[in-house]
Amino acid sequence: xxxxxxxxxxxxxxxxxxxxxxxxxxxxxxxxxxxxxxxxxxxxxxxxxxxxxxxxxxxxxxxxxxxxxxxxxxxxxxxxxxxxxxxxxxxxxxxxxxxxxxxxxxxxxxxxxxxxxxxxxxxxxxxxxxxxxxxxxxxxxxxxxxxxxxxxxxxxxxxxxxxxxxxxxxxxxxxxxxxxxxxxxxxxxxxxxxxxxxxxxxxxxxxxxxxxxxxxxxxxxxxxxxxxxxxxxxxxxxxxxxxxxxxxxxxxxxxxxxxxxxxxxxxxxxxxxxxxxxxxxxxxxxxxxxxxxxxxxxxxxxxxxxxxxxxxxxxxxxxxxxxxxxxxxxxxxxxxxxxxxxxxxxxxxxxxxxxxxxxxxxxxxx
Ligand SMILES: *Cc1c(COP(=O)(O)O)cnc(C)c1O
Numbered sequence: 001x002x003x004x005x006x007x008x009x010x011x012x013x014x015x016x017x018x019x020x021x022x023x024x025x026x027x028x029x030x031x032x033x034x035x036x037x038x039x040x041x042x043x044x045x046x047x048x049x050x051x052x053x054x055x056x057x058x059x060x061x062x063x064x065x066x067x068x069x070x071x072x073x074x075x076x077x078x079x080x081x082x083x084x085x086x087x088x089x090x091x092x093x094x095x096x097x098x099x100x101x102x103x104x105x106x107x108x109x110x111x112x113x114x115x116x117x118x119x120x121x122x123x124x125x126x127x128x129x130x131x132x133x134x135x136x137x138x139x140x141x142x143x144x145x146x147x148x149x150x151x152x153x154x155x156x157x158x159x160x161x162x163x164x165x166x167x168x169x170x171x172x173x174x175x176x177x178x179x180x181x182x183x184x185x186x187x188x189x190x191x192x193x194x195x196x197x198x199x200x201x202x203x204x205x206x207x208x209x210x211x212x213x214x215x216x217x218x219x220x221x222x223x224x225x226x227x228x229x230x231x232x233x234x235x236x237x238x239x240x241x242x243x244x245x246x247x248x249x250x251x252x253x254x255x256x257x258x259x260x261x262x263x264x265x266x267x268x269x270x271x272x273x274x275x276x277x278x279x280x281x282x283x284x285x286x287x288x289x290x291x292x293x294x295x296x297x298x299x300x301x302x303x304x305x306x307x308x309x310x311x312x313x314x315x316x317x318x319x320x321x322x323x324x325x326x327x328x329x330x331x332x333x334x335x336x337x338x339x340x341x342x343x344x345x346x347x348x349x350x351x352x353x354x355x356x357x358x359x360x361x362x363x364x365x366x
Pocket of ligand 1: 076197233235236237238257258259260261262301302303304
């Protein structure tokens with residue numbers, strides 16, 4: 001997992017920074033990328049020299065395989081600036097392990113750990129002015145890999161490009177969502193690619209959300225692909241319920257994405273002495289729990305939004321409302337408690353008890 005010798009990565013600097021073009025007060029994630037990106041190519045059975053270069057377009061032949069057969073994977077993580085002005089990347093080791101699993105499932109070579117870790121560290125160091133510091137703000141880091149063979153054919157590619165780009169992300173109010181239980185379309189099935197962060201999983205999932213929106217919902221809660229009976233995820237996030245005194249989340253299977261946020265929240269919940277259950281949750285159990293008020297909270301969890309509260313769940317055309325406690329409201333909320341605990345660690349307000357913050361000013365520390 002860790003490398004002690006740090007890899008040398010040449011940096012070709014941008015002529016001029018675009019930092020002064022950023023309107024930080026009206027910034028939505030996705031509007032800006034930082035000045036630099038990392039690129040590392042794979043060909044003839046080996047990885048080439050990684051490089052940090054000015055952010056810019058790739059030039060791809062129309063025959064490039066990733067454009068046709070979907071051999072693409074990605075990761076999403078964040079770098080934070082703490083209250084004492086140090087910068088760290090949150091749990092890069094977990095993201096690396098997941099990227100290796102995604103690569104294996106898509107018949108792609110695993111990125112070398114030192115390229116991934118030192119690449120992220122150096123890139124964030126080079127673009128450190130872009131890491132915002134307010135609570136809720138971060139620099140979103142997007143490593144991804146694409147099949148780059150240009151010899152056309154329906155086959156596993158022999159060459160690949162690994163790249164990392166960075167996008168500043170400001171705090172935003174995660175609006176509570178109204179969602180429906182999806183029992184027609186599926187995101188993933190047992191034996192499929194659900195546990196991998198591969199492009200095709202997303203392209204195939206938009207359709208269900210689009211239909212749900214026509215019915216007045218913001219998103220769908222996915223159920224299993226065989227019986228449509230067990231809850232899996234919400235949109236592109238993991239899902240949690242507060243049932244009575246318990247924090248419940250579906251157990252991982254090969255059709256669920258093993259979220260780093262999910263794992264962090266479970267760890268924090270145990271640390272806070274909550275009762276935690278990872279198990280199967282059926283639509284029937286959820287419906288019954290909503291009817292008798294046993295389900296007190298429901299929320300999605302993922303790197304981008306951190307926690308996305310659910311204000312209503314539609315099951316068979318009936319909407320079951322849920323209480324949502326917002327920031328600054330009085331009232332108990334497990335979602336808010338866990339989010340605050342996580343923020344306290346990320347912004348350095350509380351000790352990093354679990355060793356999650358990987359500081360970029362410590363070369364070779366990852
Ligand atoms: C990325 C992702 C998640 C959340 O994972 P995090 O590591 O917490 O960001 C959950 N579900 C799906 C389908 C995802 O793609």
